Amino acid sequence: MTRGIVLASGVIAVLVLAPLARSDDQSAKVKEAVDRGLKWFAETQNRDGHWEANGGQYPTSMTALAAMTMLMEGSTLREGKYSDNLRRATDWLMDRTQPNGLIGNPNNPTEAARYMYGHGFGLLFLSCVYGEEEDGDRRKKLEQKLTKAVEFTGKAQTDRGGWGYVSAADGGNFDEGSVTITQLQGLRAARNAGVVVPKSIIDKAVKYLKDSTTPRGGVIYSLAHGGAAAGGERAPLTAAAVACGFSAGDYNSELPKKWLEFCRTTIPVGHGRIGHDEYMHYYYAQAIYVLGENRYAQMFPNSPKDDRLTWSKYKSAMFDNILAQQSRDGSWSGGYVGPPMATAMYLTILQLENGNLPIYQR
Secondary structure, three states: OOOOOOOOOOOOOOEOOOOOOOOHHHHHHHHHHHHHHHHHHHHHOOOOOOOOOHHHOOHHHHHHHHHHHHHHHOOOOOOOOOHHHHHHHHHHHHHOEOOOOOEOOOOOOOOOOOHHHHHHHHHHHHHHHHOOOOOHHHHHHHHHHHHHHHHHHHHHOOOOOOEOOOOOOOOOOOOEHHHHHHHHHHHHHHHHOOOOOOHHHHHHHHHHHHHOEOOOOOEEOOOOOOOOOOOOEOHHHHHHHHHHHHHOOOOOOHHHHHHHHHHHHHOOEOOOOOOOHHHHHHHHHHHHHHHOOOHHHHHOOOOOHHHOOOHHHHHHHHHHHHHHOOOOOOOOOOOOOOHHHHHHHHHHHHOHHHOOOHHHOO
């Protein structure tokens, strides 16, 4: 069974040192915040099963991201508080999978220019629920859709190995980092679920991220207009790259080490906000959760103890800040996309310790 944008660098991180163990009081507050956030999602889900952002934007991405938080809570298609919500979201996404494998509707004007985001997040979610489907006919149908979705991802890849907001054919071979990360994480969830993912697709994507890395260790926005020059690094993209590398089990090669060190020295943790920080911490928290308490020291055995990144330090520095930003209705706000995206990303961070999905496990 499988359970299964951006800114320039230069901000110096301040890792607030607090007691290493999260207090029982904070644990209770986190649980309350998560419950309120999930309740908000349940109440704002459309009857047909989807969610959408401000102005009806990005329904495929928002549906997949929102539903992922309910899987992280422990609900499944068969049981749990949010099983009905999950079933409706799954049906909605399956019904909108195109014959060519694209998850979403390219004719929807709110998604037409960025449909690869929805496809990647949709692939992530449907791969995570695949192992929970017990109805034989529905399981076979879902397997077929996932197989076609992986094929579509491969065909949409540019000749440099990345992905853009739309397929390579539709977008003139343009690619950029954030969509590339979204596709990679979706592909790895599919592989976790037992869907065949050609190694060549992954290898080309990893090379794309390597080629996008500057000597300082940061990932630039895009290779479409040249190589990775120092000064063009984007902290959120670099955090996303670390999370993807770790989810593939790559902790010891030089590339994730360079990315991690760039993030450590440029991402504020518990000390101020910078643009798109909900997106950035969505991935950075995943990476630091995998580090746990000892993996950073294993990766960098000669590092000063105070510089070492640990999950307990991150929680102490970030969780109270996240809780303080929650609205009275249970949602979080952030960016022009609106509450569904920010709420999904913060609920993901707050629920990493639940350990219910392989894609987020240590």
